[in-house]
Amino acid sequence: SQQGEEDPQALSIQEGENATMNCSYKTSINNLQWYRQNSGRGLVHLILIRSNEREKHSGRLRVTLDTSKKSSSLLITASRAADTASYFCATDGWGNEKLTFGTGTRLTIIP
Amino acid sequence: EAQVTQNPRYLITVTGKKLTVTCSQNMNHEYMSWYRQDPGLGLRQIYYSMNVEVTDKGDVPEGYKVSRKEKRNFPLILESPSPNQTSLYFCASSLYGGGYEQYFGPGTRLTVT
Numbered sequence: 001s002q003q004g005e006e007d008p009q010a011l012s013i014q015e016g017e018n019a020t021m022n023c024s025y026k027t028s029i030n031n032l033q034w035y036r037q038n039s040g041r042g043l044v045h046l047i048l049i050r051s052n053e054r055e056k057h058s059g060r061l062r063v064t065l066d067t068s069k070k071s072s073s074l075l076i077t078a079s080r081a082a083d084t085a086s087y088f089c090a091t092d093g094w095g096n097e098k099l100t101f102g103t104g105t106r107l108t109i110i111p
Numbered sequence: 112e113a114q115v116t117q118n119p120r121y122l123i124t125v126t127g128k129k130l131t132v133t134c135s136q137n138m139n140h141e142y143m144s145w146y147r148q149d150p151g152l153g154l155r156q157i158y159y160s161m162n163v164e165v166t167d168k169g170d171v172p173e174g175y176k177v178s179r180k181e182k183r184n185f186p187l188i189l190e191s192p193s194p195n196q197t198s199l200y201f202c203a204s205s206l207y208g209g210g211y212e213q214y215f216g217p218g219t220r221l222t223v224t
């Protein structure tokens with residue numbers, strides 16, 4: 001079953017603009033992570049937010065988590081051409097080491 | 112250099128011919144896992160392992176086998192591959208479990224004809 005669903009499926013913005021993508025999930029989670037993937041390569045970890053946290057920052061990344069709505073958002077500020085990639089959320093549950101990924105958002109930054 | 116390696120990177124095979132995709136990590140991680148990635152479906156976990164000799168099914172284990180005889184290695188075995196197993200496969204590892212940063216290998220593109 002697919003736990004996470006990203007929205008939108010695809011997003012194109014101008015370089016320098018902010019990009020926001022969302023992730024919704026179905027069951028209670030322990031942690032939520034965001035990953036980036038460039039063109040079929042291996043995924044790269046961006047940020048992890050725990051279920052008792054509401055917001056986390058890392059450089060130009062800002063992640064929020066709303067457990068009441070079972071959703072998270074990833075904001076990339078001042079986007080760059082190098083941010084062009086697919087972005088995935090991943091969740092794990094309490095007492096369950098299975099990791100479930102969403103279907104991803106394809107982000108294109110237009111120079 | 113800390114890394115996860117997979118071999119082979121590309122493989123074309125025929126239906127029913129047993130194959131093994133190897134995965135190795137040099138970070139002394141406890142947790143290792145396999146995923147397949149298909150267009151529109153994201154990554155789906157096939158199997159994961161919390162430690163040596165401990166493996167558990169992910170969301171799509173049918174048609175796959177794994178073993179964890181050594182901490183660093185976690186091979187994926189397809190005993191009788193079928194065309195619906197054509198996919199991009201990733202191995203990953205982390206320090207302790209699913210709730211930790213995952214380190215991914217470069218991927219293995221498998222085609223079964």
